[in-house]
Amino acid sequence: MKILNNININNSLNIKSNAKYYVELRTKKDFNQFQEFISNNKLPILVVGEGTNLVLPNFYEGIVVKPIFNSINYDKNLDIVSVGSSVNWSDFVTEMVDKNIYGYENLSSIPGSVGASPIQNIGAYGQEVSRLINSIDCYDYKKGKFIKLHKDECDFTYRNSIFKNNTLIIYNINFITNCKNILNLEYESIKKYISTHNTNINNIKLKDASVMITNIRNSILPNHLKIPNVGSFFKNSIVKIDDIDTTKHSLNELITWKIDSQFVKVGSARLIDLIKDDLNKYENVNIYKNHSLVLITNSKASQEEVLNFADNIKQKVYEVFKISMDIEPTIITN
Ligand SMILES: Cc1cc2nc3c(=O)[nH]c(=O)nc-3n(C[C@H](O)[C@H](O)[C@H](O)COP(=O)(O)OP(=O)(O)OC[C@H]3O[C@@H](n4cnc5c(N)ncnc54)[C@H](O)[C@@H]3O)c2cc1C
Known part of the structure; x- marks a missing residue:
């Protein structure tokens, strides 16, 4: 097991952030050593993957843990593929598509590691990773033992799971490889892409679907x-239709998905679009021009500046629509 001091934590907001300790775990034996280290150093612990969903403080007064497990093993009899937590998610999806294994294609090109995929139950274009998981192998550093969680024990919901704010380190995930050979092309932006590219829907193969998703993502996401x-x-908020304030903007101006007769899920991107001209200006953080849900930095922003800007957006949205929006990435505090 490798222990380093005062190491920079990679993160995709490029916030300059160092950790008091940084530990890499590469074998199951390393977890025993890790257990000893944390019992001698009573500090907070943060598990990291590729840092694409973290908002970090300038200094993390704790232990950053990076599990490095890279293997991919197929069990053809059980229709399972076991994947190490540090395998890149997008590479894994490409491998599934190349092997003609369905179910993964709509999650093409999502950044980050396989190990982080269940944490917020990554999802896109009508698919969620929870539908593809059979079970997850973890180490619980509070109990000091290895456990296997079946998907039904993971409490998966929209952008949430049992793994948030938990003491579990995921080192391996067992995915299913026997999804039906059917493409899901129902999402609005997929339909739009198909019609604007004059594509015959009957000719779309698995690989084409994956390329299409990647193209759609590249056109709107930085x-x-x-x-x-x-x-x-x-996140998109689920609210009672009658509670939405329509004084300034009618319901027709919003993007909503019906949940039941009383509740709808409201698209946060549109809400932000409608208030963005009234936001304060920040030096190092802004809204991405092609997608209002995405905050971008110039690599000079601190956690404080990013969160102040996010607060400003939340407040304005609440002022106008009486809708509370929750932040999606993990905010790390000391
Ligand atoms: C351009 C862009 C587009 C994105 N698009 C999508 C999208 O379409 N859908 C979507 O759902 N997300 C999306 N994301 C968010 C991000 O890709 C996912 O949340 C991804 O799963 C994060 O992976 P990571 O390895 O970078 O995790 P990190 O950012 O390192 O960590 C994220 C969380 O997971 C925990 N964690 C990480 N690894 C482990 C582990 N092995 N064991 C236990 N806990 C762990 C961390 O403690 C933290 O709480 C996007 C991000 C970017 C930058």
């Missing part, structure tokens, strides 16, 4: 390696 961001900064 590449975090060039323009620092963490993807969507706010």
Whole structure:
């Protein structure tokens, strides 16, 4: 097990952030050593993947843990593929598509690691990772033991799971490989892409669907390696239709998805679009021009500045619509 001091934590907002300790775990044996280290150093612990969904403080007064497990193993009899937590999610999806395994294609090109995918139950274009997981292998550093959680024990919901604010380190995930060979092309932006590209829907193959999703994403989302961001900064809120304030903007101006006769999910991007001209100006953080849900930095922003800007957006949205928006990425505090 490797322990380093005062190490910079990679993160896609490019916030300059150092950790008191940084530990890499590469084998199951390392977890025993890690247990000993944390019992001698009573400090907060943060597990990291690729840092594409973190809003970090300038200094993390604790132990940053990075599990590095890279293997991919297929069990054809059980229709399972076991994937190490540090495998890049997008590379894994490409491998599934290349092997003609369905179910993963709509999650193409989501940044980050396989190990982080269940934390907020990553999702896009009508698919969620929870539908593809069979079970998850973790180490619980509070109990000091290895556990396997079946997907039904993970409490998966929209952008949430049992893994948030928990003491579990995920080192391996067992995914299913026997989804039905059917593409899900129902999402509005996919339909639009198909019609504007004059594509015959009957000719779309698995690989085409994956390329299409990547093209749609590239047209609206900034590449975090060039323009620092963490993807969507706010979740879509589920609210009672009657509670939405329509004094300034009618319901028709919003994007809503019906939940039941009383509740709707409201698209946060549109809400932000409608108030963005009234926001304060910040030096190092802004809204991305092609997608109002994405906050971008110029690599000079601090956590405080990013969160102040996010607060300003939340307050304005609440003032106008009486809708509270929750922040999507993980905010790390000491
Ligand atoms: C441009 C862009 C687009 C994005 N698009 C989407 C999208 O379409 N859909 C979507 O859902 N998300 C999206 N995201 C968010 C991000 O890609 C996901 O949340 C991703 O799963 C984060 O992976 P990571 O390895 O970078 O995790 P990190 O940012 O390192 O960590 C995220 C959280 O997971 C925890 N964690 C990480 N690894 C482990 C582990 N092995 N064990 C236990 N806990 C762990 C961390 O403690 C933290 O709470 C986007 C981000 C960007 C930058």
